[in-house]
Amino acid sequence: MIVVSPAMMQLLSMADRAAMSHIKVLITGESGVGKDLVARYIHSQSPRSAAPFVAVNCAGLTETLLESELFGHVKGSFTGAFRDKRGKIQLAHRGTLFLDEVGDMSLRMQAMLLRFLESGETQAVGSDQPTTHVDVRVVAATNRNLRDLVAAGQFREDLFYRLCVIQLEVPPLRERPEDIQALMKHFLARAGRDLKFTDAALRLFLAHRWPGNIRELLNVIEQLVCLSATGVVDVEDLPAAMRRGPSPLTPRDDRRRQVADNLFDALVKQGASFWDYVYPMFLARDVTRHDLRELVRRGLKETRGRYKAMLTLFGMSSGDYRRFMNFLAAHECGVAVREFRGAKTSEAPSEMPPLYSLPTDSHTEPTELAH
Numbered sequence: 001m002i003v004v005s006p007a008m009m010q011l012l013s014m015a016d017r018a019a020m021s022h023i024k025v026l027i028t029g030e031s032g033v034g035k036d037l038v039a040r041y042i043h044s045q046s047p048r049s050a051a052p053f054v055a056v057n058c059a060g061l062t063e064t065l066l067e068s069e070l071f072g073h074v075k076g077s078f079t080g081a082f083r084d085k086r087g088k089i090q091l092a093h094r095g096t097l098f099l100d101e102v103g104d105m106s107l108r109m110q111a112m113l114l115r116f117l118e119s120g121e122t123q124a125v126g127s128d129q130p131t132t133h134v135d136v137r138v139v140a141a142t143n144r145n146l147r148d149l150v151a152a153g154q155f156r157e158d159l160f161y162r163l164c165v166i167q168l169e170v171p172p173l174r175e176r177p178e179d180i181q182a183l184m185k186h187f188l189a190r191a192g193r194d195l196k197f198t199d200a201a202l203r204l205f206l207a208h209r210w211p212g213n214i215r216e217l218l219n220v221i222e223q224l225v226c227l228s229a230t231g232v233v234d235v236e237d238l239p240a241a242m243r244r245g246p247s248p249l250t251p252r253d254d255r256r257r258q259v260a261d262n263l264f265d266a267l268v269k270q271g272a273s274f275w276d277y278v279y280p281m282f283l284a285r286d287v288t289r290h291d292l293r294e295l296v297r298r299g300l301k302e303t304r305g306r307y308k309a310m311l312t313l314f315g316m317s318s319g320d321y322r323r324f325m326n327f328l329a330a331h332e333c334g335v336a337v338r339e340f341r342g343a344k345t346s347e348a349p350s351e352m353p354p355l356y357s358l359p360t361d362s363h364t365e366p367t368e369l370a371h
């Protein structure tokens with residue numbers, strides 16, 4: 001873990017102190033700032049370091065699966081439970097249980113988790129055996145504001161206090177520019193490539209807002225490592241969003257445009273495929289519905305309003321048409337094609353009917369990076 005900035009040094013020294021005790025730690029911060037690494041760091045510095053560190057992602061699983069993931073299940077307790085499975089809580093015995101994206105748990109799961117935290121007892125789904133006592137240290141993380149969720153009745157206040165005795169807020173990369181060059185060096189060394197940067201290019205690295213934080217920096221470095229033929233990176237080698245420099249747009253619009261720009265570049269200029277590149281990021285919530293819609297808009301602009309042509313543009317096969325359209329419809333990311341079709345191009349009747357687009361300030365997108 002690369003740490004140079006005073007802000008991160010201070011955070012790590014708090015993490016050191018927390019690691020030595022049994023105190024409950026909640027790690028917060030935007031997506032990609034390194035919450036995962038901080039959780040692992042706490043485990044490694046704690047007296048439990050020889051025992052397992054077990055991470056559970058509380059988002060993106062159905063309630064049944066999350067329950068079984070945490071508590072385990074016995075064979076036949078639900079469709080698909082073909083054999084007995086131990087829960088992650090049991091696997092973390094004497095070690096650390098890392099509850100990632102804890103703000104995304106349903107209220108029912110929150111109640112079950114609270115029961116466990118209060119009693120230390122767990123029981124596998126479908127089991128009639130007595131409960132077993134487990135000794136785990138819980139570290140939780142979220143990129144959502146749990147206090148807001150508590151106020152909105154979506155997160156239990158009692159659970160919040162159970163999880164958060166101290167809060168470690170990992171600052172966004174733009175607030176600790178001292179770390180940028182050290183991280184660049186580290187990622188380059190890891191990739192085994194010694195790229196040089198011109199002064200102008202380096203200035204853009206330092207001025208960029210890094211909406212996707214360290215994960216974004218890592219992606220940019222990986223792209224450059226892969227694409228640079230000369231070993232010297234100049235301004236024109238950088239992704240469009242960085243080349244433009246910080247824009248006068250509001251941070252939120254700015255971020256959206258940058259994300260869509262980066263995605264579009266990766267698909268269209270670097271030949272990445274939508275399913276391998278964008279889709280996993282969407283599922284991991286690194287890309288929001290707004291980002292996706294913005295990307296679709298860019299695609300439609302390029303193809304003059306043709307979804308079918310977008311398949312090739314975004315590295316998909318023509319047989320993926322249904323899957324792609326269903327995916328967009330399911331996440332309300334379809335964009336009406338009318339404005340993208342010039343007067344000369346006639347509407348092709350075989351195309352899907354124009355999809356609707358939601359108002360852009362809908363509150364229901366999967367992840368909102370707060371600025």
Ligand SMILES: Nc1ncnc2c1ncn2[C@@H]1O[C@H](COP(=O)(O)OP(=O)(O)OP(=O)(O)O)[C@@H](O)[C@H]1O
Pocket residue numbers: 001002003029030031032033034035036037038142143183186214215218286
């Ligand atoms: N200080 C650091 N030094 C080296 N690598 C880092 C550092 N911080 C983050 N990274 C790398 O950046 C990527 C994102 O970090 P991480 O997964 O910990 O972020 P996160 O805050 O958990 O994000 P999310 O909210 O999306 O889960 C990882 O590949 C991680 O290894």
Ligand SMILES: [Mg+2]
Pocket residue numbers: 035036100
């Ligand atoms: Mg994480």
